[in-house]
Amino acid sequence: MHGSNMGQRSAAQALVDQLVLHGVEHVFCVPGESYLPVLDALYDTPQIQVTVCRQEGGAAMMAEAVGRATGRPGVCFVTRGPGATNASAGVYIAHQDCTPMILFAGQVDRRMRDREAWQEMDFSAVFGSMSKWAGQIDRGERMAEYVSRAFHTASAGRQGPVVLALPRDMLDDPTEPNVLQPVSPLETAPGADELAQLQDLIEAAERPLLIVGGSRWDEASYAAIHRFAERFELPTLTSYRRGSLFDPDHRCYGGDLGLGANPKLIARVKAADLLILAGGRLGEVASQGYSLLDIPAPKVKLVHIHPGAEEIGRVYQPHLAIHASPRRFAPALAALTPRIARGPAEAEAAHRDYLDWSDAATPQPGALNFGEVMVWLRGHLPPETMLCNGAGAYAAWIHRFYRFRRLGTHMAPAVASMGYGVPAAVAMKRLYPERPVLCVAGDGDFLMNGQEFATAVQYKLPFVTLVVDNASYGSIRMNQEMAFPGRVSATDLVNPDFAAYARAFGGYGATVERTEDFADAFCAAEASGLPAILHLKIDPEVMTPGSTLSQIRERALAGR
Incomplete structure (x- = not known):
């Protein structure tokens, strides 16, 4: 174990020792002064790769994606208050999707507790309903105990997230080495x-x-x-x-x-x-x-x-x-x-x-048929490809026409949380650098965590992102037309040039407006060796395979 023969250690060092013991190879974070001693301890721990992210929600989704892919808790570090609340999106996904994950969050000094100090939070109250356990480590000497319990709890039964708060001053507490065993999840068998x-x-x-x-x-x-x-x-x-x-x-x-x-x-x-x-x-x-x-x-x-x-x-x-x-x-x-x-x-x-139902794409208005794109990808991507996506009407084409031919190759939240695709793709390319990774996102979906494209560029992670642009929050617009036909409110979008967005970050970007141009554009994006975005412009009338806004509106009006 890292540090096992080094005598007395700080609580922050003991925490990192425990991560090594439990086989953690990746942590995802947004840095914060509330847990700087942990970052310092990670500096001396080459066994763990640290991925620095641009927003805590993206960092937490990356950790959740690692837990989903490996069956072992993904680990995320964020700062107190605003950082932790941003990360709650990833914690909620882990809870709903039964994914093992541990979120470590900075906290105010123990002497300031219960004064509503700067960025103070009651973690048990905030995260109690969306985690298997939310606690706070108030004594550094109990660090190994708490971390061991976190790994056991996240991994057992219906797997899920654990949230542990780390008071800043506690991280400097002296601790003695603990001789513990790494967690092996309990597996129950039928009689x-x-x-x-x-x-x-x-x-x-x-x-x-x-x-x-x-x-x-x-x-x-x-x-x-x-x-x-x-x-x-x-x-x-x-x-x-x-x-x-x-x-x-x-x-x-x-x-x-x-x-x-x-x-x-x-x-x-x-x-x-x-x-x-x-x-x-x-x-x-x-x-x-x-x-x-x-x-x-x-x-x-x-x-x-x-x-x-x-x-x-x-x-x-x-x-x-x-x-x-x-x-x-x-x-x-x-x-x-x-x-x-x-x-x-x-x-x-x-x-x-x-x-x-799934062999051939259905006809749809416009020059770019996304169903045909998915059928082409199905035939050309190798079986080990990791496909990552969030939520939106565009996902209907993935479920209907793509085929996942290997275990664990679909990284998508069953809770249908938007903004998941890019963080998950970053995590998968960090975890499996030799495997192809594809991110598919809607236009509204992408911009919820699109800033993590910068993380992909920083770590030189060459995966392709398809941004499917129909200029709307498509799934909400679809339901809006069902309930209030013809009364469009708060669902239209004016989007940026997503290909230019990719180039601005240092990646590869191209726009595709016709089905017949997609294959060449995708091959060029892969050949670039860069994180890439292909901006796919589809007809705003198109909502799901075989369904348009006009058809949805007509059915809604006919049913009244």
Whole structure:
């Protein structure tokens, strides 16, 4: 352990020692005088790469992205008050998306506490509802204890964020070396009786479906869930923004339960007589506004497997509850061998429906068809490409036409938070410098954290960002037209020249206005070796695949 033979250490040095012990290789930060001793300790710690960001929200999203990609807590440091509140956007994503993450935030000196000193904050009150634990380290001698607990808490059960406040004067406290073990997340496994009940339910069902979601998957569990689906001929779906949990080219794959889902897929779920929910929660989006299952007692038989015991029965009362993590549950399924042969017809039909829905781009107004762009990218990007995006109407083309052929290659918040794409792309290129990284953002989405493009330039991170510009907050405009047709209020945007924006930061920038020009522009952006932005201008009438503003408005007016 870093510093283990150095005798007495400051609390700041002890904190960094603990990060090394727990295998942290990257931290993301915006510097602040409230935690300068930590930055000084990091100066002497080459094992940890420090990424300096331009806004705390971006830094926290980068840490969340690392936690999402690795299954180990991503780490972020920010200053007190305004810095911490800026970072709350990333903490909230980690909470909703079940991502392990630790936010360390500076705090006022202990002697000034409870006076509403400059930039003072009650961290437990502010972050308590969006984290698994929010605390404050008031005694430097307890640094190792608190950090160990933070890693355990963030990694266990339903994973999530931890927030720890660091009083400035506490960081100078002397500490003694602590001999601790690095955290290994507790993995719960299913029992033999539970597996036997699951097999009985599957073989008694006529129309079973498997829905894969949540976090805590790895390569072994990913492979195991595929073999299970094959043996039992189970049509398999993924929940919202968890598409990389199942190979879309697999003959059992039926698509994703997200926004704008395939109507045939929704009908298939409603017709099922057994749903096996593995790893996920079936939240509002995946459940299509909680319309697919009755609450609290679904009429369909439901098997819910989840690593967090508190999540089982929270919304839906399952017919069979299995408290197990994907890393133990999926491999344990190897013990099950079908006793009754089930034909492949249902699984193959679900896969055909998926292919029919997603193979070819739908026509749309304007010279640039974003659906055709996504189909081209699907055919030309290598399977290990990390695709990062935030939220907006543009994401509908990603979900429908792109295919995630490797585990963990889609970095996008299920909570649909805007501004995520660029920070996530920075984090992924820092984490996996050898892998292609693609960021896709809407025009409104991009400018929420577009300043982190400067971070990409600073660290020489060559990834391509597609800014899809329809001159509006598209998803909000779409809902506005549904509720108040023809009454446009606060959803139009006047945008900058995004290609010039890229060049101003020292990156590569180009504008694309026609579908046929995209391939050459993308190849040129990649060949530049620089962080790049391609400004894609699409017709403002276009909202989602096969849907325009005029059509949405006409349907809304006809329904009145």
